[in-house]
Amino acid sequence: MKLKEIYELFISIGIKNDPRGEKEVNELLNERKKDYEKLSDEEKEYFDRETLTNPYGDTRILYGTGEEEIKSVIVGIDVDTGEIILGKNLGFDLIFSHHPRGVAFLNLPDVMKLQEDALIHHGIPINISQKMMAKRISEVDRSLTPQNVYRAVDSARILKQLFMCCHTPADNSVQHFLTDLFNKEKPKYLKEVIDLLLAIPEYKQAKKMGFGPKIFSGDLKSKAGKVVIDMTGGTEGAKELMKKYADAGIGTIVGMHFSEEHKKEAEENYINLVVAGHMSSDSIGVNLLLDEVEKVGVKVESFSGLIRIKRS
Numbered sequence: 001m002k003l004k005e006i007y008e009l010f011i012s013i014g015i016k017n018d019p020r021g022e023k024e025v026n027e028l029l030n031e032r033k034k035d036y037e038k039l040s041d042e043e044k045e046y047f048d049r050e051t052l053t054n055p056y057g058d059t060r061i062l063y064g065t066g067e068e069e070i071k072s073v074i075v076g077i078d079v080d081t082g083e084i085i086l087g088k089n090l091g092f093d094l095i096f097s098h099h100p101r102g103v104a105f106l107n108l109p110d111v112m113k114l115q116e117d118a119l120i121h122h123g124i125p126i127n128i129s130q131k132m133m134a135k136r137i138s139e140v141d142r143s144l145t146p147q148n149v150y151r152a153v154d155s156a157r158i159l160k161q162l163f164m165c166c167h168t169p170a171d172n173s174v175q176h177f178l179t180d181l182f183n184k185e186k187p188k189y190l191k192e193v194i195d196l197l198l199a200i201p202e203y204k205q206a207k208k209m210g211f212g213p214k215i216f217s218g219d220l221k222s223k224a225g226k227v228v229i230d231m232t233g234g235t236e237g238a239k240e241l242m243k244k245y246a247d248a249g250i251g252t253i254v255g256m257h258f259s260e261e262h263k264k265e266a267e268e269n270y271i272n273l274v275v276a277g278h279m280s281s282d283s284i285g286v287n288l289l290l291d292e293v294e295k296v297g298v299k300v301e302s303f304s305g306l307i308r309i310k311r312s
């Protein structure tokens with residue numbers, strides 16, 4: 001499989017599992033194409049043309065032309081210089097990081113816009129989510145400015161090691177997977193929410209390793225009410241949304257991780273908060289992608305926090 005085929009496959013899986021729906025994502029890409037045509041030559045020079053076909057700024061080939069044949073890949077949740085050297089020494093054709101690096105990291109605020117539209121499905125009006133998220137997105141954007149985001153990419157370049165990252169397509173996949181499961185099983189109490197999570201091998205393994213699902217707000221006997229899965233959209237959303245969730249009739253939010261501020265807001269608004277686990281939730285999303293490349297004969301190895309479980 002060529003590197004660009006893996007990249008394109010991941011994007012297509014991301015679109016298929018996108019909480020906004022495929023139609024909305026395709027409309028967004030069409031809008032971008034129209035906007036691009038209107039740009040001056042000078043503006044076009046700085047425009048990232050990948051965004052015309054890839055709606056996920058946090059997913060990129062970071063080193064490689066895309067034409068290279070990939071027979072083996074080593075995959076981690078975070079890949080930095082240490083992992084690049086390790087992957088290179090072990091002779092893997094490709095190193096794949098879940099968390100974004102290089103330009104893909106700088107594009108994180110862009111994918112957060114996904115949350116605005118996704119919130120409509122939970123009954124939160126777009127005008128509210130858009131304004132609340134705008135504040136949070138600009139916060140995240142500013143927090144990225146001091147970072148040295150090209151370190152790992154530079155290491156890959158100097159070692160001539162093929163390197164990519166894929167973030168939101170994987171997070172969309174775990175979001176879709178858990179939403180389907182929770183809609184089907186409809187857990188009544190938080191105890192049942194935790195049990196449902198522990199029936200998934202990645203969470204079971206995480207618990208054995210010391211980082212199983214945790215209740216941040218509520219207790220095992222709390223009634224779950226309407227459950228929302230919050231696993232995608234770059235990073236944590238606006239904490240002020242907790243009140244809007246409560247107003248929209250949401251009882252429980254199941255997410256990868258929440259800050260202390262989010263926990264406080266949830267408690268104040270009587271929302272149950274369940275932390276499924278960061279590495280374990282990211283692993284599910286990445287595993288759903290990896291199954292597709294393994295099927296066509298690519299050898300897959302895991303490191304850096306990835307709990308590899310094969311489903312098909």
Ligand SMILES: [Fe+2]
Nearest residue numbers: 098167171282
């Ligand atoms: Fe993730």
Ligand SMILES: [Fe+2]
Nearest residue numbers: 099256278282
């Ligand atoms: Fe993550």
